[in-house]
Structure formats: C-alpha cells, structure tokens
Amino acid sequence: MRDHKELDVWRESVDVVVKGYALTKSFPKEEIYGLTNQMRRAAVSIPSNIAEGAARQTEKEFVQFLYISLGSATELETQILIAEKRSFTQIAGELLRQIAMVQKMLHGLIRHYRNKV
Template sequence: MYKHSFEKLEVWQDSIDLVEVVYKISESFPVEERFGLTNQMRRCSVSIASNLAEGTSRITQKDKSHFSTMAFSSTMELLNQVIISKRLNFIDDEAYKKLRAHLLMISNKINALRNAQLKK
C-alpha cells in the first residue's frame, strides 16, 4: 500500500500515538468535562498530527515550516491542558509524567523538522 510522505515522518507517527494516549487518558475525566477539557485535549492532539500532515502537502519550505510551527503551538497548548488536568486531579502522576515526556519528545522533533525546513 502506498504511504504518503507524512506517514513516513517519525514525528507524525509519534503524534498519532499521542492521540491514542490522550483519548484513553481523557476517558476517565469527569462527565461534565466531555465538552470542556476532554474535548479540547482530544482536538489539540489531533491538531498536532493534522498540521504535520498538511505541512507535507505544501510546496514552499516557508509554508511547510508554518505548519510545523502550528503543530508545535498545538503541542504547547496540549502541555498546558495536561498541566491543568494534573492540577484538577483528573490525571495521576504516572499519566502526567508519561504525557509530559511524550510531549517533550514530539516538541523536540517538530523543532528539528522546522529547522530543517527553514534551512532548505
């Protein structure tokens, strides 16, 4: 089966793994958060992967790096939401540390991708 260029990106693959983690962790959030923090975190995690994918379809390096920047911004937004979730006791220490480590890895890879795009 043919794979698009974004599917070959390690950072995109990692971001898809993150989506799964966020969906599983947020299942345990209070029901009243379904349209609040749960929805925001899920949409944000999907946005990281989506921006990485969309960026690969752009022609200029400037456009590509723009979507990498958007993916990075969504990563920081999700980190903020993870911190809030921890402070509200929606997630335990283990889930918090796992998510932070995953987000750090992805943010570093996005930065490396963006830097490479800007150098071309």
C-alpha cells in the first residue's frame, strides 16, 4: 500500500480542487446543478481516485485508478473550456495549466507502474 499523501500528483490535484471550487463560485446560480456541480465533482474525483488506487494491493489496480483520475482531469479541462466559451470565466488559464501538469504527472505514474505489471 502506498501513502497517497506522499505523491506529488495527489497534492497538486488537491490544489486543483480548491482552485476549481473558487472558480465556480462566480458562476451563475442557475448553473449550480449543471456545470458548477459537474466541474466540482470532476475535480474532486482526481485526487480521490489517486488515493483509492494507492490503497489497492496491486500495481495493476493502482494504474486503473490513475486512468480514472486522468479521465476526470480531462473532463474538468473540457468543462472549463465550455465555461470560458459561455463567458462564465476568463481567468481559468492558471487552472488549465495546473490541470495539464497533473495530466503529465499521471501519465508518468501510469507509465512507471504499467511497466512493472
């Protein structure tokens, strides 16, 4: 079992959650059950799946959860781009860069553990 709190990608993705919540705070109220909720759930899913995968017994299981985290990161990236196109935000650049960094870190971890399987 790995300690997920020791993983840089987990710490970075927790920061993504905090920034994602701050970003969606300014969204229109009618989006609370729409894009706001979807973005928050996708953001929370990233570190949550890293943590759950780290607690699994095998590298193969860990990699499966890393893939889920990667999918959630890509989902969040898409939702931010939609929010920008809908003019809900124009300050998402830093968050998008941070998501891209998390995606790269996840790809690296997946490669590392997939080679061990």
